Amino acid sequence: MKTTISQVHKYVGEEVTIGAWLASKRSSGKIAFLQLRDGTGFIQGVMVKAEVEEDIFLKAKGLTQESSLYVTGVVREDERSPFGYELGVTNVEVIHEAIDYPITPKKHGPEFLMDNRHLWIRHKRQHAVMKVRNEIIRATYEFFNDNGFVKVDPPILTGASAEGTTELFHTKYFDEDAYLSQSGQLYMEAAAMALGKVFSFGPTFRAEKSKTRRHLIEFWMIEPEMAFVEHAESLEVQEQYVSYVVQSVLKNCELELKHLGRDVTKLEKIQAPFPRITYDEAIDLLHEKGFDDIEWGEDFGAPHETAIAESYDKPVFITHYPAKIKSFYMQPDPNRPEVALCADLIAPEGYGEIIGGSQRIHDLEMMEERYEAHGLTGEAYNWYLELRKYGSVPHSGFGLGLERTVAWITGVEHVRETIPFPRLLNRLYP
Known part of the structure; x- marks a missing residue:
C-alpha cells in the first residue's frame, strides 16, 4: 500500500x-x-x-x-x-543519492541559509512555518467565504500609487509608465461598489530601503473592502477574522507549533474583542513609559508599537490617528476632523502592526479637496474619483500583512522565514 x-x-x-x-x-x-x-x-x-x-x-x-x-x-x-x-x-x-548536501546538522549563519533557501525550506523548522502559513491562508478563505465576501483579484501592474508615496517599483508598460502594486485597495473599493463585500489576496511591492526584521520588499496582503460598513463595524470584522485565524492554527497545527517551541497559552488568549485605544491615549501611554520625545502628530515606530503592545496580552487597536500622517482616502472624524476614522492593529510580543484600515471618504467634494491637497492630478486617479460620483456609499476596508502575521503566530524572529523565497533589500537570489 x-x-x-x-x-x-x-x-x-x-x-x-x-x-x-x-x-x-x-x-x-x-x-x-x-x-x-x-x-x-x-x-x-x-x-x-x-x-x-x-x-x-x-x-x-x-x-x-x-x-x-x-x-x-x-x-x-x-x-x-x-x-x-x-x-x-x-x-x-x-x-x-544526494552527495555533499550543503546544510549539515552543524550551525549555519543566516546569510548561508538564505543563499541556500531553496534547500533550507526542506528542514523541519521551515516546514513547520510553511505549514502554519498555509493554514492561515486556508482559514482566511474559509472566514471570508463563510461571511459573504467575494474574492476579487486586483491588478499587479498599476498606473499610479495607492498610497501616494514614492516607494514604487517603476517599469515601462509599452509606451506608458507603470508600477508594481503597493496595494490593491483602490481597485477593491471599485469591486465593493459592484459586489458589496470583497477581499483580495495577492503580492504587493514596496521599494522601501529597510533592513528591519519586520520588512520585506515583496509580501502578501489580504485586503477586504465592505460597502455600507463604517469604522466601528470594520473593527469588529478585523478582530473576528484575526481570532478565527489564530484559533484555526491552534486547532490544525499543533505539531508544528510544538516543534517551533511556540507558547500556545499566549495564542489561546487571542479571542475577540480586542482592546482599543486612541492615538491620543497611545501618546500618553508612551510618555508614561519614558518615550518623552514622541509628540502629537508623529507616526509610531517599531519601539513605540512594542511599548504599547506590552500593556496587553491581545492585539490592540490604535484608532484615530492624525489625518495628516495617514493616506488621502481616509475619512475624517466628523466630530474632530484633524483625526481620521482609522486604526492600526498591533500584535503582541513585539511583532508590530499587522493590520492597517480605515473608513474611506465617500463624499465627492471632500475627495476632490484631498486630490488637490495631495497633488493627485492627471488621468491615473480619475476612475477612483468617479466611484464618488455614481452611487457613493459609506465603506471601509483594511489590509493584513501575511508575513508579519505568520511571524507573530509562529513566534519566529524575522519575516524572512515566513515566506518561501524572501525578497530583501540586498537579496534577489535564489
Missing part, C-alpha cells in the same frame, strides 16, 4: 510504502534510525539488522542526507514520538 506520512495512522499494523527523503540518520551496530520526510510530515523509520537481509541493512546504514527513497515498512504506534507513529522498515529503494 503506497501512502504518505500524514496518512499512516490509517494503516497501523500494515505494511506500507512511502516516497520520502532522508532528513537525517543515526545507527548502531544492530539498528538504523532513519528520519524521513515526504512534505506531508516527518516520521522515524527503524530498521533492525536481525529482521532484514544484510545487504538491505548495509544500504540503510550508507544512506546520505536528502537522498530520495521508497521506504517500505510496518506502521506502528509510538507514544514517544510527537507524531505518534513510527515505521518498522523492511526495505529501502534509493531513487537518487
Whole structure:
C-alpha cells in the first residue's frame, strides 16, 4: 500500500510504502534510525539488522542526507514520538543519492541559509512555518467565504500609487509608465461598489530601503473592502477574522507549533474583542513609559508599537490617528476632523502592526479637496474619483500583512522565514 506520512495512522499494523527523503540518520551496530520526510510530515523509520537481509541493512546504514527513497515498512504506534507513529522498515529503494548536501546538522549563519533557501525550506523548522502559513491562508478563505465576501483579484501592474508615496517599483508598460502594486485597495473599493463585500489576496511591492526584521520588499496582503460598513463595524470584522485565524492554527497545527517551541497559552488568549485605544491615549501611554520625545502628530515606530503592545496580552487597536500622517482616502472624524476614522492593529510580543484600515471618504467634494491637497492630478486617479460620483456609499476596508502575521503566530524572529523565497533589500537570489 503506497501512502504518505500524514496518512499512516490509517494503516497501523500494515505494511506500507512511502516516497520520502532522508532528513537525517543515526545507527548502531544492530539498528538504523532513519528520519524521513515526504512534505506531508516527518516520521522515524527503524530498521533492525536481525529482521532484514544484510545487504538491505548495509544500504540503510550508507544512506546520505536528502537522498530520495521508497521506504517500505510496518506502521506502528509510538507514544514517544510527537507524531505518534513510527515505521518498522523492511526495505529501502534509493531513487537518487544526494552527495555533499550543503546544510549539515552543524550551525549555519543566516546569510548561508538564505543563499541556500531553496534547500533550507526542506528542514523541519521551515516546514513547520510553511505549514502554519498555509493554514492561515486556508482559514482566511474559509472566514471570508463563510461571511459573504467575494474574492476579487486586483491588478499587479498599476498606473499610479495607492498610497501616494514614492516607494514604487517603476517599469515601462509599452509606451506608458507603470508600477508594481503597493496595494490593491483602490481597485477593491471599485469591486465593493459592484459586489458589496470583497477581499483580495495577492503580492504587493514596496521599494522601501529597510533592513528591519519586520520588512520585506515583496509580501502578501489580504485586503477586504465592505460597502455600507463604517469604522466601528470594520473593527469588529478585523478582530473576528484575526481570532478565527489564530484559533484555526491552534486547532490544525499543533505539531508544528510544538516543534517551533511556540507558547500556545499566549495564542489561546487571542479571542475577540480586542482592546482599543486612541492615538491620543497611545501618546500618553508612551510618555508614561519614558518615550518623552514622541509628540502629537508623529507616526509610531517599531519601539513605540512594542511599548504599547506590552500593556496587553491581545492585539490592540490604535484608532484615530492624525489625518495628516495617514493616506488621502481616509475619512475624517466628523466630530474632530484633524483625526481620521482609522486604526492600526498591533500584535503582541513585539511583532508590530499587522493590520492597517480605515473608513474611506465617500463624499465627492471632500475627495476632490484631498486630490488637490495631495497633488493627485492627471488621468491615473480619475476612475477612483468617479466611484464618488455614481452611487457613493459609506465603506471601509483594511489590509493584513501575511508575513508579519505568520511571524507573530509562529513566534519566529524575522519575516524572512515566513515566506518561501524572501525578497530583501540586498537579496534577489535564489
